[in-house]
Amino acid sequence: MVSERQHVVDFLNYLMIEKNCSPYTIEHYEKDINDFTSFLKQQAIEGFAAVSYVLVRQYLVTLHEKKYARNTVARKISAMRSFYRFLNREKIIEEHNPFAMASLPKKARMLPQFLYEKELERLFNVSDVTTPMGQRNQAILEILYGTGIRVSELCKMQLRDLDLNVEIALVKGKGKKERYVPIGSFARESLEKYIQDGRKLLLEKTEKKSDALFLNYKGEPLTVRGVRTILNKLIEESSLTIHISPHVLRHTFATHMLNEGADLRAVQELLGHANLSSTQVYTHVSKSHLKKIYNNAHPRA
Template sequence: MTGRNWEQEFSNYLSTERNYSEHTNINYLHDIQDFHQFMVEEAIAQFADVAYADVRLYLTYLRKKEFARTTVARKISSLRSFYAFLLREGVMTENPFASVSHTKKQLRLPKFFYSQEMEALFGVVYDNNDPLTLRDRALLEILYATGIRVSECAGILLPDIDQTYQAILIRGKGNKERYVPFGAFALDAVNDYTIGSRDVLMEHHQKEHNYLLVNHYGDPLTPRGIRYCLSKVIEKAALTRKIHPHMLRHTFATDLLNNGADMRTVQELLGHASLSSTQIYTHVTKEHLKDTYMKHHPRA
């Protein structure tokens, strides 16, 4: 293995062949670097020298450091992928992480907004028609209507919106594209925002670009900016429990399933590569059904 930077080659592979985002790439490399530090402490010279017994020792090492189960699972997954790459390149004859069983991830149900909470949020963005409120109205309507991620929302361009068919071209993880429909409320909010807010801000600050969502300077709204705008809306709505903007995506999926949408359709709309990622929402809907039953059945 000497003479070649396998970590860098793996990083290039993730970027070019797997189309992974820079953020995901950095997380993979961070996990590999942590493992390399463990190798140094255990006097393991190079990646090719790692055996299954070393992997079991590494699991013990992680548990002693009291990492969360989800963190341990992610690190093992990263290293399994890295060694699969080394196996493909002929560096290894077997993947020492292939058969490792690690602590199962704790099932954490997605949190979502209840109907009265959604009403409170929409009440905030419909209280006046100043440019930034129009922007926040369009933002909230789009996220709830489509269930897209905040990062995907930031990337929407004006030509991506098909008003005739009421669908938006979304560029998701791994540069995968999908069309997501949206309803009349979102359509009206986008049109009101474009005319009464975006055009005004762009002209005032002499900016030219195709990004749909802009800040008060007319520059494209970043994912961080979107989270800030949503946090302010949530704050104005005076909701009492601890909430996060990503809950809009969970609410979108939960509301669809509660109203009879099939799992495959929700999977496609959310842009999940695997159905297992979408199935977590069935647990939420079951809890919703149980709560409704216990509150309303006379002999519950």
């Protein structure tokens, strides 16, 4: 008989192979399922098939008592709903999904955090571009901000995906979707320096051959976690007091593009958003930009 744990492993493999989910997403799904499994043990419930809608309501109460944010609760319930759909599809349990009727808490609408130009300038001046690691880090910053791609997309990039002569890159996005994005002159120059110099030196540290664009200090393909570590170090060295993730550079790209008058649908295409509503969250403007518009447009400003 297949164990409950094996069902979870099969589901995670399904997310990775068939749904092409990022390692970051899969990690969260696994944590959410493990949290629910721990709850079942506390309630002396054996097996996913024994879960009822009443028990799901009780689980929701437990999550609220632990003071989880609304977005976190919504994610946990959504993860379990997807897991049960998988169990139904594979006929592991009979056609019932106790999470199907659970109402998701309304997500808190947060404005995306972004960097101002002075903050970006400090960040871009940190790396020592005379070293292989410094050249790589500078290229990472330039391409994340210059294109708005996701960090998972950055880590998938191969040398053949770049055409620096025409300043364009092929990006492999979510759900195996591909798109072309333009590369700015600053990103192109950083990439040229890194590819011609730093990357070759990093590749010499291993006998393995790799077509991955970005390499770690061992000469192996850089991971999403590795990029996060690099960014944290750069933030620390730039003396910025804010916490940023690679996604903040994506937010900054979209915010700056729209603030300068870019078309919303063009930004949607560049970001690889399936729905325009995902892009509309960036239509907020900075206080300084708002004041500039007001001063230029209002007769009695």
